[in-house]
Amino acid sequence: MNTSAVTRLVAGRELKVKLRDKTFVFSTLFFLLFAVGATALPAIFGGGPSSVAVADESLAPKLREAGLKVRVVADPERLVRDGDVDAAVVAGPQVLALTDAPGDVVRALSTEPEVRLLDPDAVEPVVGFLVAFVFAMVFFFTSLTFGLQIAQSITEEKQTRMVEILVAAVPVRALLAGKVLAGGILALAQVALIALVTIVGAQLTDGGSDLLPVLAPALVWFVPFFVFGFVMLAALWAAVGALVNRQEDIGGASTPVQLVVMLPFFAVIFLRDNALVMTIMSYVPFSSPTAMPVRLFDGDAAGWEPFVSLAVLAISAAVTLAAGARLYEGSLLRTNGRTSWASAWRDREMQRL
Amino acid sequence: MDRPHSVIFMTTVLHLEAVSRRFGERQVLQDVTFDVVAGRMTGFVGANGAGKTTTMRIILGVLAADAGMVTWQGTPLTRAVRRGFGYMPEERGLYPKMTVRDQLIYLSRLHGLGPGTAKRNAEALIERLSLGERAGDPLENLSLGNQQRAQIAAALVHEPEVLVLDEPFSGLDPLAVDTVVAVLRERTARGVPVLFSSHQLDVVERLCDDLVIIADGQIRAAGPRQHLRESYAQPRYTLHVDGDAGWLRDELGVSLVDLDGPRAVFDLAGDVDDQTILRNALSRGPVRSFGPVTPSLAEIFREVTR
Numbered sequence: 001m002n003t004s005a006v007t008r009l010v011a012g013r014e015l016k017v018k019l020r021d022k023t024f025v026f027s028t029l030f031f032l033l034f035a036v037g038a039t040a041l042p043a044i045f046g047g048g049p050s051s052v053a054v055a056d057e058s059l060a061p062k063l064r065e066a067g068l069k070v071r072v073v074a075d076p077e078r079l080v081r082d083g084d085v086d087a088a089v090v091a092g093p094q095v096l097a098l099t100d101a102p103g104d105v106v107r108a109l110s111t112e113p114e115v116r117l118l119d120p121d122a123v124e125p126v127v128g129f130l131v132a133f134v135f136a137m138v139f140f141f142t143s144l145t146f147g148l149q150i151a152q153s154i155t156e157e158k159q160t161r162m163v164e165i166l167v168a169a170v171p172v173r174a175l176l177a178g179k180v181l182a183g184g185i186l187a188l189a190q191v192a193l194i195a196l197v198t199i200v201g202a203q204l205t206d207g208g209s210d211l212l213p214v215l216a217p218a219l220v221w222f223v224p225f226f227v228f229g230f231v232m233l234a235a236l237w238a239a240v241g242a243l244v245n246r247q248e249d250i251g252g253a254s255t256p257v258q259l260v261v262m263l264p265f266f267a268v269i270f271l272r273d274n275a276l277v278m279t280i281m282s283y284v285p286f287s288s289p290t291a292m293p294v295r296l297f298d299g300d301a302a303g304w305e306p307f308v309s310l311a312v313l314a315i316s317a318a319v320t321l322a323a324g325a326r327l328y329e330g331s332l333l334r335t336n337g338r339t340s341w342a343s344a345w346r347d348r349e350m351q352r353l
Numbered sequence: 354m355d356r357p358h359s360v361i362f363m364t365t366v367l368h369l370e371a372v373s374r375r376f377g378e379r380q381v382l383q384d385v386t387f388d389v390v391a392g393r394m395t396g397f398v399g400a401n402g403a404g405k406t407t408t409m410r411i412i413l414g415v416l417a418a419d420a421g422m423v424t425w426q427g428t429p430l431t432r433a434v435r436r437g438f439g440y441m442p443e444e445r446g447l448y449p450k451m452t453v454r455d456q457l458i459y460l461s462r463l464h465g466l467g468p469g470t471a472k473r474n475a476e477a478l479i480e481r482l483s484l485g486e487r488a489g490d491p492l493e494n495l496s497l498g499n500q501q502r503a504q505i506a507a508a509l510v511h512e513p514e515v516l517v518l519d520e521p522f523s524g525l526d527p528l529a530v531d532t533v534v535a536v537l538r539e540r541t542a543r544g545v546p547v548l549f550s551s552h553q554l555d556v557v558e559r560l561c562d563d564l565v566i567i568a569d570g571q572i573r574a575a576g577p578r579q580h581l582r583e584s585y586a587q588p589r590y591t592l593h594v595d596g597d598a599g600w601l602r603d604e605l606g607v608s609l610v611d612l613d614g615p616r617a618v619f620d621l622a623g624d625v626d627d628q629t630i631l632r633n634a635l636s637r638g639p640v641r642s643f644g645p646v647t648p649s650l651a652e653i654f655r656e657v658t659r
Contacts, residue, residue, distance in 0.1 A: 001436070001465040009462050017451065161446030165507065168413040168440045169463050171432065333415060335444075352417035353432075 010178025066108030154241030229289030235324025365391030372421035396561030439513030464511035
């Protein structure tokens with residue numbers, strides 16, 4: 001039996017265990033519900049034109065024309081105070097509302113000047129922020145949760161000594177490859193499922209129909225960046241899992257890995273407006289999976305840039321995977337307490353077998 | 354040393370040749386050489402830390418040897434050959450949350466069996482080791498004794514051609530020991546060599562055909578159990594007569610070890626024929642029993658590891 005057959009068997013077991021794990025199933029369902037809620041609910045409940053009360057009947061046609069619900073009453077202010085209508089228009093004309101200025105009422109009463117956009121493709125700042133935030137969140141959360149699961153699965157095999165039976169039977173690298181593969185499949189599948197539900201939800205409620213074409217190129221690039229970025233981090237998580245002997249120790253040992261996940265996450269969100277920093281981050285392997293798609297979405301990156309950045313990331317992932325495999329091999333059979341990164345790196349026992 | 358199976362020696366023997374291993378400054382194994390012969394149960398005995406587990410790990414390729422080598426059927430071991438071995442590590446472990454049936458199937462698949470064979474083997478072993486009712490339960494829900502049976506099933510499920518079992522009987526009640534022994538005997542009957550370690554000398558004494566004794570990383574004795582018993586036997590005899598056996602005190606070449614009225618235990622000088630003593634005893638009256646004393650495994654063990 002060759003290494004790839006073993007890899008498939010190992011990955012198959014990991015998938016089976018995970019898909020039967022209630023925590024995993026429920027968290028996926030929760031994310032899906034959240035995605036549905038975030039896209040569909042505001043459109044269903046939050047939308048609709050404002051209702052407006054007027055005393056002067058002559059104002060009504062203009063407001064009705066703008067699609068507002070108009071009520072003609074003697075004391076419009078009282079209706080606003082009672083919350084029966086969103087706004088009232090009184091003599092002046094003056095618009096009354098409780099807390100927020102009702103934009104649609106104001107627009108109906110004003111004459112808008114003509115607007116000529118000099119950069120018509122530029123993204124609305126709010127949308128730009130949201131897209132960056134979503135990319136960063138997706139990469140941050142999936143690499144953290146699924147990376148942690150890879151580490152836990154490896155530690156479990158060490159903790160239960162299952163690893164000795166496994167090492168005697170199959171190549172160690174096939175074990176590692178199977179776990180990273182299964183983690184990657186689950187991560188990608190979960191993200192794809194959530195993305196699908198979000199997009200369908202947005203389409204149905206007509207909320208994202210104009211956003212999707214703008215988002216598409218960035219989304220298409222996000223997938224390969226996500227895959228290589230995930231593999232790179234998974235290799236580090238695997239090393240962490242092999243260094244410790246008990247599940248409780250994963251937290252402490254994984255601090256460096258958590259940092260390289262968390263720092264790019266916050267950097268991309270908070271330094272999004274700094275073009276120089278974003279350009280640099282879009283080439284640094286740990287932040288490029290988020291930073292490059294964001295720059296593409298913002299229209300700031302030249303056509304060749306994602307290719308170069310992806311190549312840098314792919315090479316980094318390969319190097320990290322090799323290093324992670326060495327650390328994994330060097331610590332997998334050490335069951336006396338926690339192994340340091342340095343001694344795992346130096347341990348060449350497996351190479352002598 | 355006699356090799357009772359010299360005919361098949363080259364083809365069906367797991368052979369360790371001058372295997373050495375050190376951990377840092379500590380020499381854990383020193384020129385370890387012995388055979389595990391096909392179709393025989395070989396007991397591996399030694400004090401804690403003597404090197405049993407290290408030896409087994411080297412056979413299974415979980416640890417490397419600094420020097421020496423292990424061969425099976427005359428060729429050095431490779432990963433592919435070892436995949437055909439069955440191994441039960443000293444520290445037990447299977448997946449706690451996976452069902453017994455699922456892990457047996459998974460393990461036999463990892464050892465290269467097809468899905469159909471893997472399933473059939475798993476079911477057969479579950480039946481044979483009386484795990485039927487619990488086969489669909491996660492391992493962690495089983496009693497310790499049943500977990501131990503599952504562990505043994507895990508070592509056997511891929512029909513290994515060599516079995517290496519580290520303390521397979523520890524934690525088993527006497528009934529379970531009998532079940533496991535019967536299962537292992539089925540394997541040896543098919544020509545599988547079985548190497549098992551144990552610190553329970555009485556269990557080893559009852560079960561093993563061959564014996565390997567290790568102390569401080571060195572093999573102190575190895576060979577067929579009966580052969581070892583004879584070669585480590587003192588020229589010691591017991592005599593049970595009807596009268597008083599005190600006359601033995603005056604026999605030439607006899608040194609009494611123990612005398613209790615009609616019963617005596619004594620050693621004989623090398624040039625004295627035991628039959629002379631028997632004839633003398635018969636001439637004094639009825640003899641109820643007379644014979645050489647074979648040492649117990651515990652005595653041999655104490656003798657060679659001293």
